Amino acid sequence: MAYVSEGLGSLQDWDEVMAYQRKNGSLFNSPSTTAAAAIYSFNDSALNYLDSFTNKFGGPVPAMYPQNIYSQLCTVDALERTGISRIFVCEIRDILDRTYRCWLHNEEDVMLDIPTCAMAFRLLRTHGYDITSDEMAHFCKQSSFDDSIHGYLDDTKTLLELYRTSQLRFSREDLILENIGNWSAKQLKQQLSSNKLSTSARSETSMREELNPDLSHE
Structure with missing residues (x-):
């Protein structure tokens, strides 16, 4: 239920929810859930996270932030499925090298998100990375x-x-x-x-x- 805490408001146990807080101050990289946490728990790290992307976007914000790794892996996957990955060999290698470094350092943006972790594992293993x-x-x-x-x-x-x-x-x-x-x-x-x-x-x-x-x- 922690993922939908913003809908529960004061009924939620926010101390329990804050156990899921990431290093960047967010809850699940979700602006809406993090905003609710900032309101009900007065958490400074959550406020700093919200400030960071409101300054960046100015207006409407994405449902998940940051989402760079997952979106880049999806791009690699799409290029391979359409059969044109050979045109982007260097770009793909760049993305996978960065993902591999995140994997080795157990970065939470990769390891804690199910589809990101699964896709990272699949692409890294099929490309011969030692994991x-x-x-x-x-x-x-x-x-x-x-x-x-x-x-x-x-x-x-x-x-x-x-x-x-x-x-x-x-x-x-x-x-x-x-x-x-x-x-x-x-x-x-x-x-x-x-x-x-x-x-x-x-x-x-x-x-x-x-x-x-x-x-x-x-």
Whole structure:
């Protein structure tokens, strides 16, 4: 419930919510949740975070800030899916090198956000970076998804990213990725059978076309 604390106001236990505060002062990189925390807990770090991006944007602000790493990884993924990544080899290497440094330093903007962490792992591993699945251990159980904002929204895209990541096992003994694959596949199948796909900006037909090949061998 910490992700939707702004809707609870004084009914929320703000001391409990502040346990999720990140190094940049935000709660989940969410301006709205952080603003509520600043109002009810009078937290200086939260106020500094809000000041930093209101000074930058001046007017309307994004729903998540900062979001650079995830958006850059999505760009890399899109370039590879469309088959034109060879044109942007240097740019892609640049993005992945920066992501790898964040991974090695256990940066929270990568490690604490489920889709960012899963996509970073998948792209880094497929590009030959030296990483292990140990950092994915906190996603071993379905509760890691259920207790997140992505679980609250039944986010199909995040589930699919976790499932794809689980398929990059180097060994049958990699229980971390095996467990992630088992529960994410189960959730995806349930969403498919019950017609409860969370498609965001994409159509349900498009999402089904994307899901079926990935789950065909399950």
